[in-house]
Amino acid sequence: MNTTNKTVLVTGGGSGIGFQIAKLFSEKGSKVIITGRNEEKLKSAAAKLQNVDYYVADVTNAANIESLITLIVANYPSLDVLINNAGNASIYQVGNGQDTFVKASEEIVTNYLSVVNLTEKLLPYLEKQAEPAVVNVTSIVAFAPSFLIPTYSASKAALRSYTQILRFTLEKKGSNVQVFELMPPLVNTDFSKDINGHKGIPPEEVAQELVRALESNTQEVRVGITEFVYSTFFAGSENAIPAIYQAEHGE
Numbered sequence: 001m002n003t004t005n006k007t008v009l010v011t012g013g014g015s016g017i018g019f020q021i022a023k024l025f026s027e028k029g030s031k032v033i034i035t036g037r038n039e040e041k042l043k044s045a046a047a048k049l050q051n052v053d054y055y056v057a058d059v060t061n062a063a064n065i066e067s068l069i070t071l072i073v074a075n076y077p078s079l080d081v082l083i084n085n086a087g088n089a090s091i092y093q094v095g096n097g098q099d100t101f102v103k104a105s106e107e108i109v110t111n112y113l114s115v116v117n118l119t120e121k122l123l124p125y126l127e128k129q130a131e132p133a134v135v136n137v138t139s140i141v142a143f144a145p146s147f148l149i150p151t152y153s154a155s156k157a158a159l160r161s162y163t164q165i166l167r168f169t170l171e172k173k174g175s176n177v178q179v180f181e182l183m184p185p186l187v188n189t190d191f192s193k194d195i196n197g198h199k200g201i202p203p204e205e206v207a208q209e210l211v212r213a214l215e216s217n218t219q220e221v222r223v224g225i226t227e228f229v230y231s232t233f234f235a236g237s238e239n240a241i242p243a244i245y246q247a248e249h250g251e
């Protein structure tokens, strides 16, 4: 797909990977809308870029999401690209009697359910565009779970499943929406500072890889060491999707 002069919504675009994606699209003449919970962060991020608007919206808050959708439909009817990037993680061990339910619930709601909510609600509008796309930001831990961030890993595995099924379903019904999955390894951002993030790759590299993948229509975007881990242990696993479809639908 062409990545110039688009209208792009980046959730969690005020920092880290989302900010770098917003920056690249802005440099390519796109109108970019960034969202997050922290207004000061969004304001300062938008001020550093051209043609970027910001909107405060917590992806886990149903009323915030309804308002965001109303705003997008009214003011950005040419929305081409939805980038589901907002995410969070909690560090804890499982299996030692800790009460992990609250943290786990928050991670599942933020990283999985909120993506399903926003995507399903924006799809009818995206489908009106010539070359629309959804990008879901998962992680290397979507297929190789981390002991440090167990439910975060599970939430990204759930998001990977949803992304694969959504892609296949939309293809089957002839939709023009392409569904991309961005799978970074450890990246040096605020998010990862308590899990040795300083050893990770820069967020700029992740954003550049995404833009290259969008331009070459490469829907599974395995960045850096993610590609090595995938090709060593999981290569071809995505090919099971058509087989499951066939078994379930008899076609």
Ligand SMILES: NC(=O)c1ccc[n+]([C@@H]2O[C@H](COP(=O)([O-])OP(=O)(O)OC[C@H]3O[C@@H](n4cnc5c(N)ncnc54)[C@H](OP(=O)(O)O)[C@@H]3O)[C@@H](O)[C@H]2O)c1
Pocket: 011, 012, 013, 014, 015, 016, 017, 018, 035, 036, 037, 038, 039, 041, 057, 058, 059, 060, 084, 085, 086, 087, 088, 110, 137, 138, 139, 140, 183, 184, 185, 186, 187, 188, 189, 190, 191, 192, 197, 200, 203
């Ligand atoms: N860093 C890594 O090692 C790594 C690796 C693989 C995948 N990822 C994924 O990459 C994505 C971006 O993370 P990052 O590393 O760039 O970290 P980051 O700089 O902390 O960015 C996360 C963004 O998400 C926003 N956010 C969090 N909860 C939100 C909520 N409930 N509603 C709306 N916005 C929310 C935050 O903004 P506010 O605080 O203003 O809400 C923040 O701008 C995440 O999905 C993460 O899981 C990160």
